[in-house]
Amino acid sequence: MGAVAYDPKVVTIWEGFRRWLRDSGLPFDFVLYSNYERQVEDLVAGRIHAAWNSPLAWVRAERLAAAEGHTVRAAAMRDTDRDLTSVVVVRSGPDVKLADIRTVAVGAIDSPQATLIPLAHLRAAGAADLTVRRFDVGVGLHGDHVGGERDAARALAAGEVDAACMIDANHLAFTQEGTLPPGTRIIAQTAPYDHCNMTLVDTAPADLADRFVGLLLSMSYADAEVRPLLDLEGLKVWQEGRTSGYAQLAAAVDQSGFYDAKGQVTAADYAP
Amino acid sequence: MTRLDLEGLGFAQGAHILVERALRGLPPGDRLHVVGHDPALAVHLRGWCRSRGHVFSADQHGSLVSPGPAERQRWAGAERAGGPRPDGIVRRPPPHWGLAARGALVEAGGPTPVGFDIADRDVVWADLAPRLYAHAAAAQWDPAVAVDWSAATELPEDIEAAVVQVMTYLVENEQAALVIPARLLARIHPHFREVQQLLAVQAADEARHIEVFSRRALLTGSELGTSSAGGRASLTSLLFEADFSLASFLLSVLGEGAFLALLAFLDEHAPDPVTRQVTRLARVDEARHVAFGVAHLEHQAALDPTLRGRLRAAVERRHDALVDTAGLNADVYDALVVLAAGEWTPAAIARGYAAVQRLQAAMDDGRRQRLERLGFPPDEAAELSALHTRNFM
Ligand SMILES: [Fe+2]
Ligand SMILES: [Fe+2]
Numbered sequence: 001m002g003a004v005a006y007d008p009k010v011v012t013i014w015e016g017f018r019r020w021l022r023d024s025g026l027p028f029d030f031v032l033y034s035n036y037e038r039q040v041e042d043l044v045a046g047r048i049h050a051a052w053n054s055p056l057a058w059v060r061a062e063r064l065a066a067a068e069g070h071t072v073r074a075a076a077m078r079d080t081d082r083d084l085t086s087v088v089v090v091r092s093g094p095d096v097k098l099a100d101i102r103t104v105a106v107g108a109i110d111s112p113q114a115t116l117i118p119l120a121h122l123r124a125a126g127a128a129d130l131t132v133r134r135f136d137v138g139v140g141l142h143g144d145h146v147g148g149e150r151d152a153a154r155a156l157a158a159g160e161v162d163a164a165c166m167i168d169a170n171h172l173a174f175t176q177e178g179t180l181p182p183g184t185r186i187i188a189q190t191a192p193y194d195h196c197n198m199t200l201v202d203t204a205p206a207d208l209a210d211r212f213v214g215l216l217l218s219m220s221y222a223d224a225e226v227r228p229l230l231d232l233e234g235l236k237v238w239q240e241g242r243t244s245g246y247a248q249l250a251a252a253v254d255q256s257g258f259y260d261a262k263g264q265v266t267a268a269d270y271a272p
Numbered sequence: 273m274t275r276l277d278l279e280g281l282g283f284a285q286g287a288h289i290l291v292e293r294a295l296r297g298l299p300p301g302d303r304l305h306v307v308g309h310d311p312a313l314a315v316h317l318r319g320w321c322r323s324r325g326h327v328f329s330a331d332q333h334g335s336l337v338s339p340g341p342a343e344r345q346r347w348a349g350a351e352r353a354g355g356p357r358p359d360g361i362v363r364r365p366p367p368h369w370g371l372a373a374r375g376a377l378v379e380a381g382g383p384t385p386v387g388f389d390i391a392d393r394d395v396v397w398a399d400l401a402p403r404l405y406a407h408a409a410a411a412q413w414d415p416a417v418a419v420d421w422s423a424a425t426e427l428p429e430d431i432e433a434a435v436v437q438v439m440t441y442l443v444e445n446e447q448a449a450l451v452i453p454a455r456l457l458a459r460i461h462p463h464f465r466e467v468q469q470l471l472a473v474q475a476a477d478e479a480r481h482i483e484v485f486s487r488r489a490l491l492t493g494s495e496l497g498t499s500s501a502g503g504r505a506s507l508t509s510l511l512f513e514a515d516f517s518l519a520s521f522l523l524s525v526l527g528e529g530a531f532l533a534l535l536a537f538l539d540e541h542a543p544d545p546v547t548r549q550v551t552r553l554a555r556v557d558e559a560r561h562v563a564f565g566v567a568h569l570e571h572q573a574a575l576d577p578t579l580r581g582r583l584r585a586a587v588e589r590r591h592d593a594l595v596d597t598a599g600l601n602a603d604v605y606d607a608l609v610v611l612a613a614g615e616w617t618p619a620a621i622a623r624g625y626a627a628v629q630r631l632q633a634a635m636d637d638g639r640r641q642r643l644e645r646l647g648f649p650p651d652e653a654a655e656l657s658a659l660h661t662r663n664f665m
Binding site for chain 1 (some may be wrong): 282283284312315318319320321322324325328340341342345346348349379380381382506637
């Protein structure tokens with residue numbers, strides 16, 4: 001299985017899961033990647049069987065696999081990967097409307113939640129003439145690094161932009177930690193979308209793949225051995241994967257020209 | 273459906289506390305309808321629910337929350353770490369209870385600290401411990417005010433020198449008496465917190481003893497007496513006794529037991545009020561240290577018939593280890609004679625010498641009595657007492 005090393009804790013998490021999976025009889029190992037693009041390419045090329053994918057990596061994996069005559073499936077996801085929303089935040093003032101937004105701060109170029117999805121939402125809502133100020137922290141990590149989102153929020157607080165985009169839970173975190181001072185408000189919220197999934201490629205041995213997914217789904221928060229790992233990875237329970245929550249992102253990818261229909265990277269100045 | 277009105281309270285001001293409380297009180301199968309007028313409420317409630325494993329939904333009524341099982345699951349494998357009061361003490365508390373308060377509900381998982389290896393009730397416990405701790409806590413005195421330091425009197429130079437020599441000796445003994453319980457208490461399983469508390473206060477007692485004896489030694493001069501190699505060898509042999517029962521037997525029952533007699537001797541023969549006060553204060557504390565050592569070994573001896581054999585072996589081992597050392601610092605012995613003599617005449621020195629011999633007999637008496645309390649027959653108690661270090665402690 002491939003995983004992207006967006007934080008040192010990824011080693012702790014997957015070494016822990018590896019121990020648990022091996023103790024449960026599954027021959028399992030993981031490979032760490034520095035960015036999602038290489039992980040997706042290796043998955044479709046059959047160099048790994050499974051990839052712990054960001055939503056953007058899922059969108060690319062689906063397209064790249066189809067172009068190469070393969071299929072991928074979203075086999076499992078965290079409970080916390082379902083029904084996320086992003087928000088657009090402005091400084092409170094009389095009668096600020098979406099259409100008035102001229103400058104908007106976003107996260108990294110490849111962040112689904114702080115860049116691609118909210119920008120598509122803003123444009124669909126009528127904010128046509130936008131100047132985007134991007135905070136490219138952790139490019140290639142598909143927004144897993146919170147730094148870009150936080151910098152966007154800071155730019156708003158400093159009065160450098162009219163609006164900033166972030167995921168709902170980070171709006172709460174930034175409010176609590178004081179990054180977003182009183183005097184800002186949410187002006188828009190996207191429809192719910194889904195986040196990461198465990199992607200399996202059709203070249204993976206079927207019985208191993210099924211046992212892997214079965215073991216993930218069997219992990220219980222009541223199990224004191226895996227509970228700290230689930231806490232670190234940010235879930236209470238693994239759920240079956242679903243693909244119904246990626247349409248917004250796929251549309252945003254097309255609109256911005258991030259990937260083409262065959263899963264090739266077409267975004268200008270994207271260098272993971 | 274149960275309704276919760278948060279009014280203006282938002283998640284940046286602690287709204288989760290009221291939501292959690294309402295969820296705990298929710299009848300099974302019910303959903304919580306959350307309303308309020310914080311503008312970010314629905315956004316934050318959604319994110320918060322996701323992170324807690326609750327199911328969030330929104331309809332025309334507003335925000336709805338169905339509680340998830342995570343909190344219940346977290347505590348599913350939890351266990352009580354015994355009971356909070358002494359009657360809730362278990363025989364062998366498991367290491368993974370670690371630092372948890374006795375009687376707390378301990379979540380499964382988490383660290384298993386190594387190092388709390390003194391973890392057997394029958395070894396460490398005495399029913400007297402909570403009462404001794406309460407007594408010790410109440411009896412803490414402040415060296416700055418408990419001693420009338422202004423009562424210092426000018427002594428003849430060589431009498432003062434004898435006092436300084438004895439104080440120098442007392443300080444090195446107190447140093448051992450501080451380090452030994454401090455080391456042991458760090459190895460005691462926190463389940464036996466009353467014993468840890470008692471030993472912590474005991475170490476604090478010794479800290480004050482070190483202070484007052486040092487201060488008395490420096491009351492008129494600025495130089496301390498001697499520290500002999502043999503005296504330090506005797507004390508050092510106590511430091512390496514890793515077995516809790518044996519260490520506390522050698523230190524508290526035999527060593528501090530002898531110290532009681534020594535401090536009484538100094539109280540009686542003190543040439544000045546400050547020396548009298550500091551030795552009297554220390555003696556009250558030492559009586560408590562001896563009482564705990566005797567009490568828990570008495571408790572253990574009643575349960576473990578092999579204990580006395582091991583205690584005996586410990587005395588013999590220490591005797592063998594020290595047989596080629598000088599034992600008591602000769603300067604100390606002579607200083608005690610001088611203090612009891614009070615003046616430099618042959619008759620007075622003879623009196624002083626006899627007094628120190630009576631002191632040694634009193635120490636021997638006390639040791640034999642305590643050994644008999646631990647169940648040694650009188651002849652064996654006398655034999656073991658005779659093997660005790662010449663260094664008193
Ligand atoms: Fe002492
Ligand atoms: Fe003591």
